[in-house]
Amino acid sequence: MFLIDFETLKNFINSLINQYEIYAPIKKRDEYIFEKISNASEVVFENYIPTVLPPKKFLLPNEEKILKVNYKTKEAQPIFESKEFIIFGVRPCDLTAIYILDQIEADGNADPYYLERRKNAIIIGYDCEKSCDENALCNTVGSINPPEKSYDIFISKMNNNYVLIASTEKGKELVKNHITKKKNMDTSEIKEFNEKRAERITKFNQNVKYVFQDVTKIFEKHYNDPYWDEIGKKCLMCGSCIMVCPTCYCFAVEHEIDLKLENVYVKRRWDGCLLRDFSLVAGGHNFRPTASMRLKHRWNRKFNYLFKKYKISNCVGCGRCGRACLVNINPIDILNNIMKNHYSEVKK
Amino acid sequence: MNLNKNIFVPEKAQIVEIKQLTQLEKYFKIKLLERNSLNHKPGQFVMVTVYGVGEAPISVSSPPEPNSNEFELVVRKVGTVTYAMHNLKIGDIIGIRGPYGTYFSAEKFKSKDLLFIAGGIGIAPLRSFIKEVLKEANKYRKITILYGAKSPSYLLFLDEMKKWQKNKNVTISITVDEPDNNWNGNVGVITTLIPMVEIDSLNTLVTIVGPPVMYKFVLLALMSKKIPDENIYLSFERKMQCGIGKCGNCQIQNLYACIDGPVFCWANIKYLEEAL
Numbered sequence: 001m002f003l004i005d006f007e008t009l010k011n012f013i014n015s016l017i018n019q020y021e022i023y024a025p026i027k028k029r030d031e032y033i034f035e036k037i038s039n040a041s042e043v044v045f046e047n048y049i050p051t052v053l054p055p056k057k058f059l060l061p062n063e064e065k066i067l068k069v070n071y072k073t074k075e076a077q078p079i080f081e082s083k084e085f086i087i088f089g090v091r092p093c094d095l096t097a098i099y100i101l102d103q104i105e106a107d108g109n110a111d112p113y114y115l116e117r118r119k120n121a122i123i124i125g126y127d128c129e130k131s132c133d134e135n136a137l138c139n140t141v142g143s144i145n146p147p148e149k150s151y152d153i154f155i156s157k158m159n160n161n162y163v164l165i166a167s168t169e170k171g172k173e174l175v176k177n178h179i180t181k182k183k184n185m186d187t188s189e190i191k192e193f194n195e196k197r198a199e200r201i202t203k204f205n206q207n208v209k210y211v212f213q214d215v216t217k218i219f220e221k222h223y224n225d226p227y228w229d230e231i232g233k234k235c236l237m238c239g240s241c242i243m244v245c246p247t248c249y250c251f252a253v254e255h256e257i258d259l260k261l262e263n264v265y266v267k268r269r270w271d272g273c274l275l276r277d278f279s280l281v282a283g284g285h286n287f288r289p290t291a292s293m294r295l296k297h298r299w300n301r302k303f304n305y306l307f308k309k310y311k312i313s314n315c316v317g318c319g320r321c322g323r324a325c326l327v328n329i330n331p332i333d334i335l336n337n338i339m340k341n342h343y344s345e346v347k348k
Numbered sequence: 349m350n351l352n353k354n355i356f357v358p359e360k361a362q363i364v365e366i367k368q369l370t371q372l373e374k375y376f377k378i379k380l381l382e383r384n385s386l387n388h389k390p391g392q393f394v395m396v397t398v399y400g401v402g403e404a405p406i407s408v409s410s411p412p413e414p415n416s417n418e419f420e421l422v423v424r425k426v427g428t429v430t431y432a433m434h435n436l437k438i439g440d441i442i443g444i445r446g447p448y449g450t451y452f453s454a455e456k457f458k459s460k461d462l463l464f465i466a467g468g469i470g471i472a473p474l475r476s477f478i479k480e481v482l483k484e485a486n487k488y489r490k491i492t493i494l495y496g497a498k499s500p501s502y503l504l505f506l507d508e509m510k511k512w513q514k515n516k517n518v519t520i521s522i523t524v525d526e527p528d529n530n531w532n533g534n535v536g537v538i539t540t541l542i543p544m545v546e547i548d549s550l551n552t553l554v555t556i557v558g559p560p561v562m563y564k565f566v567l568l569a570l571m572s573k574k575i576p577d578e579n580i581y582l583s584f585e586r587k588m589q590c591g592i593g594k595c596g597n598c599q600i601q602n603l604y605a606c607i608d609g610p611v612f613c614w615a616n617i618k619y620l621e622e623a624l
Contacts, residue, residue, distance in 0.1 A: 066356055074399055074441045078354040108607065109355050109592035223621060250596030253589045257400045264400045266356070268589075271597070278597055281587050282404075282427025285560055287600075287622065297599070297622070305602035 001190060002164040002175065002182040009155070009162050013040035015178040016086055020122070023058060024088040025051050034058070034087065043089060046157070049132045050318045054094050054246035055087045059101065059117045060270075062243075066113055067266035071257065076266075078112070086122045093138045093318040095125045095146035095154075097246030102149070103310050104249060122170055127156035130203035135319030137332050139204035140212050143316040156197060163193050207332045210339040212313070214346045218339055219304040223296070227337045232292025234327040235274075241321035241329075242272030242298070247306075247314050250278070273297050299334055355592055358397045358443025359383065363436055364418065370502050373424050373469065374434055375409075380417040380444065388412055388419065389451035390477035391583055391611040395591040396421070396429065397443025398436070404429035405588040405606070407473035408447060411480035422472035422504065448591045450611040452477040452581060454488070457553040461490040463545065465566055467538050467558025468497055471504050473583055474557045478512065485515040492519050492545055496538030496558075499526040521545075538562060542569040549574045556582045564624050567614065577615035584610050584623070 004012070016022050017038060024043045026035045032044060032051045069076040090098070098118075105114040125146060131139070138144050146154070152171030156163045163185065166172040175182070185193070242248045252271035257264050271278055274295070279288040288294050302315040315331055322330030365377035380386060386394070386408065393407045404427065410420035425434045436442065454462055454477075462481060466474045478493065485491065493512070497503045502524075509520050521541045523534035534541065538558070554575055556566055563582060570580060586598035586605040598605035600622045603612075617623045 067354075069399055071399060074360050074443065076357045076443070078357060105594075109594065111594055112354055112356075249594075251589065251594075252597075253403060253595070255400050255402050266403075268595075271589075271595075273596070273599070279587055281585060282430065283559070287560075287586060293622075297601070300601065301599075309602075 001185040001193075002166075002179070003158075003185050003189065004162050004164060004179060004182050006160070006162065008179060008181050010040040011181075012179050013037075013043065013088060016088075016174065020084060020086045022086040022088055023055070034089075037088075045089070045126065046129075049135075049323070050091060050093065050320055052320075053244060054097060054318065054320065055090050055123075056094075056097065056101065056246050056249075058085070058087055059098070059121060060105075060114055060249055063267060063269040064113065065265045065267050069264040069266065071261055071264050079265075080113070080116050082117045082120045084120045084122065086124060088124045089126045090123055090151065091126060091128055091318075092146040093136075093143050093316040094246050095123070095150040096143035096312075096316040097318070098123065099147040099150035100247050100306075100310060100312060100314055100316070101249060103312075104306070122174065123151045123153075124171075125151035125154040127154065127197075128204075129157060129200055131205040133319065133323075134205065134207070135322040135330060135332070136205055136317055137207055137315070137319060137335075138317035139201065139206065140208040140332075140335070141313040141315050141317040142212070143313075144201070144204060156193070158193055158196060208335045208339075210335070210343050212335070214343070215303045215313075215335065215339065216307050217346055218342050219300055222338065222342050223300075225338050225341060227334070227341070228292045228296040230337075231295055231329050231334070232290055235291035235295055235329060236326055237274055237276065237291050237294065238326060239272060239274045240324040240326065242274050243270060244320040244324045245272075246316060246318055246320070247302070248272050252277070273301075295329070299331070302331075303335075355445075356590075358395070358403070358445045360441050361444045363438055363440050363442065366436075366438055369422065369504050372426070372502070373422055373504060376421045376423060376433070376436075378419055378421060378442070378444065380419075381441075384417050385414050386412075386417075386419045386444075386447055387414065388447035388476075389453070390480045391452040391473055392447035392449050393473075393591070393610060394421075394444050394446035395448070395588070396433065397445075398429050398432040399441075399443065401432040402429045403443070403445075403589070405448075405591055407476070407583070407610070409472040409475050411476050411483065422469065422475075424469045445591060449606055450609055452555055452583075452611055454481050454553055457551075458487050459489055461548055461552040462488055462492070463547065463552050463554045464491075464493045465538060465542075465554065465556045465558070466493070466495045467562040467566075468502070469504075470557035470559070470562075470583075471495055474555065475505060475508075477555060482512055482515060482518070485517060488517065489551075490517050490519070490548075491515070492521075494521050494523075494538060494541045494545070496523045496525070496541070496562075499524050500528050500531045537565070539565045539569045542566070542573070547573050547575065550576065550579075552579060554580045556580070560585070560624070567624075577618055578613060580614035582612055582614060584612060586610075
């Protein structure tokens with residue numbers, strides 16, 4: 001663990017820019033986005049709400065060509081274009097999401113495209129000192145302390161200085177090669193850091209009134225809670241929530257022929273359960289026709305099915321879906337309303 | 349199979365025979381160009397690529413043939429990819445991935461009864477299983493096939509069924525919803541055939557493949573015959589974009605039709621509200 005000052009942190013970023021493509025949160029109009037930077041001065045470090053899209057877009061792009069097929073010979077070549085790059089300033093919620101995607105994409109039939117990009121990604125996390133706004137539920141779902149495997153370097157602010165933890169060989173190399181002015185933290189400094197970091201929990205939202213770990217049990221047992229119909233009446237099925245979610249990973253596949261009829265590109269793009277075509281089969285039957293069924297499915301994925309399978313909440317509490325929703329449907333209300341209806345029974 | 353191969357790359361296969369079966373359905377015999385056998389089991393599906401159009405999951409309609417690089421598909425012209433398939437000609441190249449998914453097995457029902465229930469195009473995947481079973485028809489006690497279609501012109505494989513019936517223990521009943529002037533057989537939905545079958549409820553394996561709406565009514569009819577849920581198997585149609593448990597389109601609550609299915613035991617899914 002190293003201690004550096006703000007000047008050194010900026011120099012570190014600038015030194016990395018000389019060698020790598022580096023993406024970091026920047027301000028764009030009134031919002032924040034992950035974008036390629038050319039100087040550390042562009043980076044926003046604090047006091048901003050999560051970026052419009054999570055850094056997932058670098059690992060699982062909204063649209064990607066996965067195969068190039070010669071239209072004449074039908075010979076197919078996988079397309080891998082990724083090279084080593086850095087994502088700087090990834091918040092604990094988004095780090096937790098990357099950890100979750102790492103499990104899911106490597107599970108069963110591993111996704112070669114995700115794994116290739118992930119292998120090339122150097123991830124520098126940046127700690128939060130408090131909740132970003134009232135939509136955040138990171139403290140509830142348990143993502144304010146990101147899993148160690150989700151980052152190469154993790155940076156926390158302490159007394160106007162910055163604590164660096166390099167958790168991988170790649171991270172240690174970067175710290176070694178790009179930071180000259182750094183101080184090895186002594187035991188008392190580490191103790192102070194750990195205490196301060198533990199204390200900061202009081203500055204995070206406590207917006208869910210029930211023990212979160214009981215959620216899978218309640219969702220499983222009360223699959224048909226009437227709250228789904230209530231919010232189903234409001235939902236426009238626009239899909240904003242799935243487009244901004246850091247753990248949604250479902251996709252659609254399309255073929256595109258170039259104008260010369262030489263190559264077919266097999267492309268995949270984000271898709272998800274809130275959208276009409278997602279569960280519609282060719283005969284015209286839609287297996288999940290209503291908004292209430294789709295919301296129920298999406299949130300059971302986050303709080304029940306995948307939570308149970310991977311032993312971690314698949315909602316990481318970033319709050320993006322709540323902010324993006326046009327009719328104010330958000331996970332905090334979903335948890336409070338559904339758990340309220342059945343909580344006493346769980347506690348028996 | 350090469351384990352290092354990219355799981356999204358289809359292998360090339362050639363159409364070697366095409367038959368127009370009905371107004372909507374065509375039969376395709378496919379020859380693999382890169383392998384000696386598809387090595388599938390009854391009820392499994394392949395992802396079929398029509399280059400430049402897309403990919404769709406299609407159940408294999410022929411029984412396993414370990415020594416042949418050919419297999420059969422029956423395709424109803426209903427969506428983008430299947431429309432394009434109907435425009436293909438003998439000699440054309442398509443892409444194949446798979447076989448994928450769970451499968452049917454009658455292994456535990458030797459010297460017992462088998463009941464097959466097919467609705468519409470559901471006969472296509474079921475044909476794979478029926479023909480596999482009929483390779484050793486005498487190992488089973490009674491084999492009953494119930495088959496329903498919209499109208500006589502949509503009935504598939506009638507010629508083959510005549511051959512199947514030459515086995516002494518095979519009985520086939522067919523019904524149509526909308527008869528034409530030449531039809532002398534049963535009229536009505538498939539459930540009307542079930543009361544006519546004598547079922548040894550504890551010793552019968554029931555396999556059902558048909559459209560979503562059919563399952564509910566067939567299952568109710570089977571329950572009144574007291575058939576244990578463990579002995580009922582069905583195959584589900586869902587939208588699929590990958591076939592390998594990644595794209596999410598085919599989810600049935602926590603299950604994936606592509607890897608946990610398409611063949612499910614009714615006992616395992618009867619509690620899932622999204623199943624039917």
